[in-house]
Amino acid sequence: MEKINKMFLGLALVLFFTALNSYAQSWSAEQKSVWAGVEEYWAAGASNDPSSFTKYFDDSYFGWSYDNESPGNKNDVVKSLNYWLRKGKNQYYIIKPASIWVNGDFAYVHYYYTQVTEDKEGKPNSEKGRWTDILMKKNGKWLLVGDHGGKIKSED
Template identity: 35%
Template sequence: MKRILGLIIIFSFAIAGEKDDVWATVVSTWEDDFSGKDWISKHCVDEVLAWSEDNPLPLNKTSLLRNRKYSSNNTKMLFYDVQLSGMVVQGNTAVVHYYFTNESKDSSGKINKEKGRLTDILIKNNNEWKYLAWSENKPDISK
């Protein structure tokens, strides 16, 4: 009985450690974006598909990199905050739900504020968590 309890405790710590690693990856992408770094090449698998509310279709890695290059030359992130709302890790796959807020300044000096929900899907690839997909939902802030 003690052995089973010990294994359960060890397994629980392993799961908690995996979740910590996944969340650290998510936060590091925001921090890289805030710092103007290319987080897409670093943290996404080649087959990544991302569907933001601003796009009619999901974007592949090539499109994401092109959009990132344009936005990094034309906007500057001033602030961000991310709050984890739920996560599931099953084997080498993680699904992360969280709420985000950010502010950025465009090339004309206008400050834009965004908030919404993100669902990220990551896979463990060569002992690193990488983005496979994400989907964004931004509520209508005019309401």
């Protein structure tokens, strides 16, 4: 009987993870459009040109990084990017969606990221984290109106 219970549990876990994986890979056209927008502004952010990235922020943007004690607006993002880009540059990143919700011209996306930056001396810095982006479609383009997230602190 114990062997049957273990087999059942194993089968249930396989089915659960298969269903979870198939859900993540079967996005609707709207969800794919939102995710394409996220990929587009991450690529712009990796270009090390703040203006190419901040054009994806609506003027109404208000977001909150784990690193900041309070939320900030678009001007705060510009200041922060100008500071960090003088310190080093992006080398690569990987982003993976967890969930995407769309309702007309509004959407939010929960996702994970891994990125490697390099400081002025060439020392790499790896970071893993998660974000929730809140988006509004304006003139056919998904723009950030808010977000929350950042680096996941290590338990070391």
